[in-house]
Amino acid sequence: MSDAPYLSLEKLTLAYGDTVAVADLDLGIRKGELIALLGPSGCGKTTTMRAIAGLLPVKSGHVRLDGADITRVPANKRAVGLVFQSYALFPHLSVYENVAFGLKLKGMRGTELDAKVQAGIKSVGLSSFANRKPAELSGGQQQRVALARSMVMEPKVLLLDEPLSNLDARLRLEMRTELQRVQKETGVTMIFVTHDQAEALALADRIVVMKGGAIEQIGSPEDIYSRPVSSFVADFVGFENIFPLEQGRLKTSGGLIELPGQAPSAAGLAWRPRMVTLGSGPFRGTVRGTSFAGDSREYLLDTPFGPIKAEVEASQPAHALGADLSFDLPAEKAAPLARFA
Amino acid sequence: MTARSLFIPLTLLLVLAFLIGPFLIIVAASFSAGETLNFPPQGFSLRWILKVFTVESFRASFGMSLFLAIGGTAAALVLGIPASYALSRYKLPGAEIVRTVVSAPIIVPGIIVGLALLRYIVVPFQVGITAALFLAHTALVLPYAVRVVSASLDNLRSDIEEAAVLLGSSRLGAFFRVVMPNIRGGILSAFILGFVTSFNQVPVSLFLSGPGVRTLPIDMIAYMEIVFDPSVAALSSLLAFLSIGIVFAAERFLGFSRYV
Numbered sequence: 001m002s003d004a005p006y007l008s009l010e011k012l013t014l015a016y017g018d019t020v021a022v023a024d025l026d027l028g029i030r031k032g033e034l035i036a037l038l039g040p041s042g043c044g045k046t047t048t049m050r051a052i053a054g055l056l057p058v059k060s061g062h063v064r065l066d067g068a069d070i071t072r073v074p075a076n077k078r079a080v081g082l083v084f085q086s087y088a089l090f091p092h093l094s095v096y097e098n099v100a101f102g103l104k105l106k107g108m109r110g111t112e113l114d115a116k117v118q119a120g121i122k123s124v125g126l127s128s129f130a131n132r133k134p135a136e137l138s139g140g141q142q143q144r145v146a147l148a149r150s151m152v153m154e155p156k157v158l159l160l161d162e163p164l165s166n167l168d169a170r171l172r173l174e175m176r177t178e179l180q181r182v183q184k185e186t187g188v189t190m191i192f193v194t195h196d197q198a199e200a201l202a203l204a205d206r207i208v209v210m211k212g213g214a215i216e217q218i219g220s221p222e223d224i225y226s227r228p229v230s231s232f233v234a235d236f237v238g239f240e241n242i243f244p245l246e247q248g249r250l251k252t253s254g255g256l257i258e259l260p261g262q263a264p265s266a267a268g269l270a271w272r273p274r275m276v277t278l279g280s281g282p283f284r285g286t287v288r289g290t291s292f293a294g295d296s297r298e299y300l301l302d303t304p305f306g307p308i309k310a311e312v313e314a315s316q317p318a319h320a321l322g323a324d325l326s327f328d329l330p331a332e333k334a335a336p337l338a339r340f341a
Numbered sequence: 342m343t344a345r346s347l348f349i350p351l352t353l354l355l356v357l358a359f360l361i362g363p364f365l366i367i368v369a370a371s372f373s374a375g376e377t378l379n380f381p382p383q384g385f386s387l388r389w390i391l392k393v394f395t396v397e398s399f400r401a402s403f404g405m406s407l408f409l410a411i412g413g414t415a416a417a418l419v420l421g422i423p424a425s426y427a428l429s430r431y432k433l434p435g436a437e438i439v440r441t442v443v444s445a446p447i448i449v450p451g452i453i454v455g456l457a458l459l460r461y462i463v464v465p466f467q468v469g470i471t472a473a474l475f476l477a478h479t480a481l482v483l484p485y486a487v488r489v490v491s492a493s494l495d496n497l498r499s500d501i502e503e504a505a506v507l508l509g510s511s512r513l514g515a516f517f518r519v520v521m522p523n524i525r526g527g528i529l530s531a532f533i534l535g536f537v538t539s540f541n542q543v544p545v546s547l548f549l550s551g552p553g554v555r556t557l558p559i560d561m562i563a564y565m566e567i568v569f570d571p572s573v574a575a576l577s578s579l580l581a582f583l584s585i586g587i588v589f590a591a592e593r594f595l596g597f598s599r600y601v
Binding site: 102 | 498500501503504505506507508509510511514518519522523
């Protein structure tokens with residue numbers, strides 16, 4: 001096996017009319033990888049996905065898949081599947097006919113077609129619903145039909161648009177497991193688009209964080225979660241105390257503050273609320289807000305740094321509003337940021 | 342009951358009487374046994390109802406009206422479905438202008454449409470009477486076709502077309518495989534609305550009818566100018582019940598009112 005990526009985007013530029021949505025994007029994806037395109041709305045993740053599917057013409061650059069340049073290959077000849085956020089099932093066709101749709105277009109008929117469709121429906125656990133119309137199914141069932149409809153086509157790449165966002169918490173877990181199972185069994189390369197960091201962290205092998213039509217960071221879920229490269233990524237994955245560094249000192253709304261110990265060489269530092277030490281340390285703050293979150297308690301402190309968010313085990317004694325506390329932002333725990341803003 | 346609480350039911354009753362009254366009078370008159378169109382009818386008989394079917398010109402003009410209603414509406418749908426599709430799926434420059442122009446025959450009085458067609462199209466280009474009527478009826482039905490088909494297209498998600506394309510269909514194939522089957526109700530509703538509109542059309546047909554070629558409503562007017570017997574009332578009743586039957590069936594089986 002060579003190291004050449006299975007799917008690669010090279011200097012990809014995409015635009016709606018004169019508005020550039022994605023500029024000079026480079027991305028290589030290995031065969032069988034499960035990739036998340038993560039970012040807020042308007043970051044270009046959906047645009048990129050539509051370009052891979054062939055639903056959006058490429059302004060400049062290339063899309064290569066399995067050794068072939070597919071930049072100008074029409075969407076219906078790409079062997080790329082897409083599970084739409086709204087599922088986009090054909091309302092006039094039954095579950096069976098929805099799944100058979102693409103296979104029939106391929107010219108498949110008779111027992112071969114039937115066997116394949118039945119297997120597809122069975123694989124998503126909907127055999128007893130084969131004759132139902134989409135309107136008679138729940139959202140989760142519709143999504144599984146959409147998944148089966150794409151997967152029976154044996155696509156080279158399966159794209160999923162916000163696959164978990166329309167599902168309730170219980171179904172989310174079910175679908176997450178389902179997607180991982182499909183990926184494991186078929187080895188299909190999957191790319192899904194999401195604005196939900198938890199979804200990306202739980203599901204993906206690698207996460208591509210996008211911002212303003214460009215890639216901000218690519219890395220494993222652990223990388224993204226623990227080692228964000230920029231304040232944008234840090235903020236996106238739940239670091240709530242983020243400050244730029246200026247000559248080794250934190251630049252805060254209360255002025256420049258020197259941290260004890262060795263000052264790291266970075267553009268900024270970020271702490272999750274969990275990383276803040278409460279009850280001891282060189283700084284003092286006043287409790288301005290508190291909320292109980294089951295196994296933990298969150299505090300909002302008024303400090304020389306400006307507002308600081310801290311989170312401690314619920315088993316720790318609670319602090320009342322207005323309480324004056326000592327705290328620390330331990331530099332060794334902070335995530336150093338290579339880029340700020 | 343106070344006068345105040347009587348006011349609304351009474352008003353409703355008057356409005357209903359105003360709307361349905363003339364129709365009831367016509368129906369009653371068509372069962373008359375007398376020789377002239379009269380109300381209240383003299384006696385009861387089916388003779389005028391039966392006579393309608395024996396009048397030669399009624400049969401010819403009924404055929405012409407049927408041809409125009411079916412052919413004109415079909416032509417309007419052939420033009421209107423792609424137009425509606427383009428208007429609803431693409432952000433086209435001037436789409437609003439197209440929408441307005443297409444709707445013009447609803448807004449502009451039929452008399453003016455008829456006169457304009459006669460003066461500037463039919464006469465200068467020597468268009469035959471049947472062809473002229475066909476063109477006019479197509480144009481008259483087009484706004485309804487576009488409106489009703491657009492409404493059902495707007496209710497249909499456009500991503501199913503992309504889904505069909507990604508499953509191997511061409512764009513055109515996707516239209517016929519997944520769009521058409523899902524707007525069938527709207528198309529049928531448009532057809533019925535167009536059919537009824539065309540069939541009952543008077544002012545435009547009045548200008549464009551000519552020797553030997555008439556639509557049924559025009560023929561009825563011509564007949565009444567010469568003969569004043571209850572057969573016109575009988576024919577009107579038959580047509581009214583036909584329309585009611587069609588609309589009722591459409592509502593029952595298609596949920597017609599969703600689209601109109």
